[in-house]
Amino acid sequence: xxxxxxxxxxxxxxxxxxxxxxxxxxxxxxxxxxxxxxxxxxxxxxxxxxxxxxxxxxxxxxxxxxxxxxxxxxxxxxxxxxxxxxxxxxxxxxxxxxxxxxxxxxxxxxxxxxxxxxxxxxxxxxxxxxxxxxxxxxxxxxxxxxxxxxxxxxxxxxxxxxxxxxxxxxxxxxxxxxxxxxxxxxxxxxxxxxxxxxxxxxxxxxxxxxxxxxxxxxxxxxxxxxxxxxxxxxxxxxxxxxxxxxxxxxxxxxxxxxxxxxxxxxxxxxxxxxxxxxxxxxxxxxxxxxxxxxxxxxxxxxxxxxxxxxxxxxxxxxxxxxxxxxxxxxxxxxxxxxxxxxxxxxxxxxxxxxxxxxxxxxxxxxxxxxxxxxxxxxxxxxxxxxxxxxxxxxxxxxxxxxxxxxxxxxxxxxxxxxxxxxxxxxxxxxxxxxxxxxxxxxxxxxxxxxxxxxxxxxxxxxxxxxxxxxxxxxxxxxxxxxxxxxxxxxxxxxxxxxxxxxxxxxxxxxxxxxxxxxxxxxxxxxxxxxxxxxxxxxxxxxxxxxxxxxxxxxxxxxxxxxxxxxxxxxxxxxxxxxxxxxxxxxxxxxxxxxxxxxxxxxxxxxxxxxxxxxxxxxxxxxxxxxxxxxxxxxxxxxxxxxxxxxxxxxxxx
Amino acid sequence: xxxxxxxxxxxxxxxxxxxxxxxxxxxxxxxxxxxxxxxxxxxxxxxxxxxxxxxxxxxxxxxxxxxxxxxxxxxxxxxxxxxxxxxxxxxxxxxxxxxxxxxxxxxxxxxxxxxxxxxxxxxxxxxxxxxxxxxxxxxxxxxxxxxxxxxxxxxxxxxxxx
Numbered sequence: 001x002x003x004x005x006x007x008x009x010x011x012x013x014x015x016x017x018x019x020x021x022x023x024x025x026x027x028x029x030x031x032x033x034x035x036x037x038x039x040x041x042x043x044x045x046x047x048x049x050x051x052x053x054x055x056x057x058x059x060x061x062x063x064x065x066x067x068x069x070x071x072x073x074x075x076x077x078x079x080x081x082x083x084x085x086x087x088x089x090x091x092x093x094x095x096x097x098x099x100x101x102x103x104x105x106x107x108x109x110x111x112x113x114x115x116x117x118x119x120x121x122x123x124x125x126x127x128x129x130x131x132x133x134x135x136x137x138x139x140x141x142x143x144x145x146x147x148x149x150x151x152x153x154x155x156x157x158x159x160x161x162x163x164x165x166x167x168x169x170x171x172x173x174x175x176x177x178x179x180x181x182x183x184x185x186x187x188x189x190x191x192x193x194x195x196x197x198x199x200x201x202x203x204x205x206x207x208x209x210x211x212x213x214x215x216x217x218x219x220x221x222x223x224x225x226x227x228x229x230x231x232x233x234x235x236x237x238x239x240x241x242x243x244x245x246x247x248x249x250x251x252x253x254x255x256x257x258x259x260x261x262x263x264x265x266x267x268x269x270x271x272x273x274x275x276x277x278x279x280x281x282x283x284x285x286x287x288x289x290x291x292x293x294x295x296x297x298x299x300x301x302x303x304x305x306x307x308x309x310x311x312x313x314x315x316x317x318x319x320x321x322x323x324x325x326x327x328x329x330x331x332x333x334x335x336x337x338x339x340x341x342x343x344x345x346x347x348x349x350x351x352x353x354x355x356x357x358x359x360x361x362x363x364x365x366x367x368x369x370x371x372x373x374x375x376x377x378x379x380x381x382x383x384x385x386x387x388x389x390x391x392x393x394x395x396x397x398x399x400x401x402x403x404x405x406x407x408x409x410x411x412x413x414x415x416x417x418x419x420x421x422x423x424x425x426x427x428x429x430x431x432x433x434x435x436x437x438x439x440x441x442x443x444x445x446x447x448x449x450x451x452x453x454x455x456x457x458x459x460x461x462x463x464x465x466x467x468x469x470x471x472x473x474x475x476x477x478x479x480x481x482x483x484x485x486x487x488x489x490x491x492x493x494x495x496x497x498x499x500x501x502x503x504x505x506x507x508x509x510x511x512x513x514x515x516x517x518x519x520x521x522x523x524x525x526x527x528x529x530x531x532x533x534x535x536x537x538x539x540x541x542x543x544x545x546x547x548x549x550x551x552x553x554x555x556x557x558x559x560x561x562x563x564x565x566x567x568x569x570x571x572x573x574x575x576x577x578x579x580x581x582x583x584x585x586x587x588x589x590x591x592x593x594x595x596x597x598x599x600x601x602x603x604x605x606x607x608x609x610x611x612x613x614x615x616x617x618x619x620x621x622x623x624x625x626x627x628x629x630x631x632x633x634x635x636x637x638x639x640x641x642x643x644x645x646x647x648x649x650x651x652x653x
Numbered sequence: 654x655x656x657x658x659x660x661x662x663x664x665x666x667x668x669x670x671x672x673x674x675x676x677x678x679x680x681x682x683x684x685x686x687x688x689x690x691x692x693x694x695x696x697x698x699x700x701x702x703x704x705x706x707x708x709x710x711x712x713x714x715x716x717x718x719x720x721x722x723x724x725x726x727x728x729x730x731x732x733x734x735x736x737x738x739x740x741x742x743x744x745x746x747x748x749x750x751x752x753x754x755x756x757x758x759x760x761x762x763x764x765x766x767x768x769x770x771x772x773x774x775x776x777x778x779x780x781x782x783x784x785x786x787x788x789x790x791x792x793x794x795x796x797x798x799x800x801x802x803x804x805x806x807x808x809x810x811x812x813x814x815x
Binding site: 037040041044057060061062063064071180468578582583585605 | 667668669671672673675682685687688693694695696710732788803
């Protein structure tokens with residue numbers, strides 16, 4: 001008998017879990033509990049399956065073998081595994097970027113139904129990349145950008161273009177460490193090569209190679225995705241929307257889009273507004289078409305079109321369990337293989353669209369960027385026809401539906417803070433210098449059944465807000481806090497400390513800014529660049545009173561992101577499980593202690609969200625002191641210091 | 654009396670039981686924190702494998718325990734009602750006579766703590782750590798009769814091609 005409050009802190013989640021239990025539907029939580037206890041060797045990273053002299057394992061307690069068959073010790077095994085994970089995570093983001101570059105190329109040639117929405121950003125990027133813009137047509141410039149972006153993947157020489165954005169001293173650090181990334185595909189391939197049996201046998205060398213690969217993601221693949229998506233689909237603007245399962249409507253055709261690439265989801269948005277299709281929906285007896293999203297693709301269409309979000313990662317099965325979903329359309333990443341089987345218990349059709357993302361028990365309708373709009377119409381049409389098959393007596397949609405404000409970007413912050421005529425980051429910097437805002441924290445990342453759904457995101461965010469930390473969020477974390485009501489402007493009154501409240505009220509923003517999907521974590525990097533340019537609070541990333549956290553992470557993408565943030569010089573806290581490196585004591589020491597002297601960033605593992613918030617707060621205080629900023633204007637009475645953070649123990653006892 | 658029994662043909666010698674036993678008996682009882690403890694945790698159950706065949710070593714609670722006979726400090730006793738062989742660590746002198754006496758070699762001489770240890774059937778816990786941890790459900794905590802029944806059912810499943 002499972003306690004649903006332990007499984008999800010979200011009342012909508014609890015509601016659906018009750019149904020699942022009552023009616024005997026298997027969910028990710030059941031599968032997680034059945035898997036316990038999970039393999040200790042795997043958790044510690046000391047299992048090696050790279051070659052077939054093995055597989056091997058190193059005994060973490062020192063009783064059994066301490067060296068694998070080839071002679072690797074625990075640190076080497078851990079390090080080889082780590083860079084494979086970074087390579088996979090970077091590959092996922094980078095393929096996304098590649099697909100966006102391809103879509104931009106198509107748009108420049110007038111194919112597929114893609115248009116170029118943001119000419120301002122187009123011109124800005126073209127100028128940055130040295131592309132001639134005078135007297136040239138938009139689509140010519142776009143073509144050049146797309147080709148240059150595609151070339152970033154194939155490059156064999158030179159530095160990745162976006163690394164030029166970074167302050168000179170940071171570039172020097174990267175050059176000195178040998179981690180300046182060259183070509184996106186190349187860095188991923190090199191990492192995989194190094195992890196092969198008998199290539200890179202030095203754990204330090206491997207860790208830095210991993211950082212290089214991750215930088216090719218953060219300042220490469222992911223950043224290309226964000227910037228080119230803005231050009232293609234428009235830069236997001238602040239808007240109001242709704243989030244949680246209550247956005248599904250009993251009298252409409254509910255189409256849930258899940259996965260990551262807006263090249264698909266944007267087209268679905270466009271097709272869902274087609275008057276022919278709306279008429280078809282009415283013919284089927286529905287009031288209309290209701291598009292809703294799950295995971296990052298949800299964030300993409302939320303940020304630009306205000307499309308409601310049905311939920312985050314752990315809601316993907318629960319959405320199907322409402323019995324109200326005509327189709328769940330998926331592309332790539334974070335899609336559980338279980339949904340095909342589950343959907344069969346209802347009329348729901350799971351439609352896979354990517355040749356890279358097939359699944360059992362689903363209908364495959366291949367999405368080609370070349371015929372994007374036509375394919376999108378076909379898919380929506382199929383979903384609408386499925387409305388006839390809905391069993392209305394089996395429908396159970398929880399009532400939870402929360403208002404949110406989303407759509408913040410690096411560029412938008414200028415406008416918000418300074419207004420139309422004097423856009424500037426000055427008010428933010430001044431707020432930090434004067435002590436109204438302690439610093440900025442980026443709370444990002446996934447859901448994980450190891451943690452009650454959303455609990456860590458919400459508790460950590462609330463604790464940070466209480467201490468005047470401005471929080472920016474992406475991905476499933478942003479959706480989590482959205483569901484809990486932290487993305488409303490009113491949230492400042494309820495949750496923020498006095499200094500943060502004053503800024504939020506003056507400017508009209510929520511205390512938590514939703515800045516997008518997981519590739520949009522690069523907006524955190526570009527925002528930091530603007531903050532540094534504006535001046536007064538640090539000349540490199542490691543000097544800023546800033547920190548990142550992924551309180552419920554689970555994916556290899558998160559491992560890649562964590563490494564590019566640490567490699568860029570920012571403190572990164574992981575909740576939920578630690579990185580699978582603790583079996584390698586030296587690797588652990590390198591990433592959680594020594595790295596601070598080397599790149600300025602480091603990893604901290606802390607399963608408790610309140611303790612984690614305080615470790616972040618301590619870090620921000622440390623940075624403020626080093627910059628000799630004014631003390632906090634409205635100090636919070638209980639400023640708990642957590643001394644174990646510096647004691648060298650990577651996991652709190 | 655209930656004891657640990659193993660369907661040895663299901664054992665892959667993955668050593669999940671060893672890790673679970675060590676963590677269960679550690680101070681923190683958490684895998685990640687156990688690594689940092691002053692006294693490294695250690696298992697009371699051992700997996701060996703040769704030529705693809707596994708063997709599992711742990712205290713069998715002998716009817717005529719040689720370890721009890723060898724013990725000079727009275728730390729080792731046999732409960733007359735259950736037949737369980739109990740090691741009271743607080744009375745152990747670290748003389749290692751029991752270690753030498755055990756015909757299965759399952760008593761551990763821990764030189765760090767200077768005391769002997771053996772499987773204690775996870776006294777005080779709701780489930781045996783090794784039994785819970787086995788990914789193949791090869792380990793069982795039951796009576797001999799119950800185990801015979803389990804083996805019978807398993808072999809019937811095999812015959813039926815399940």
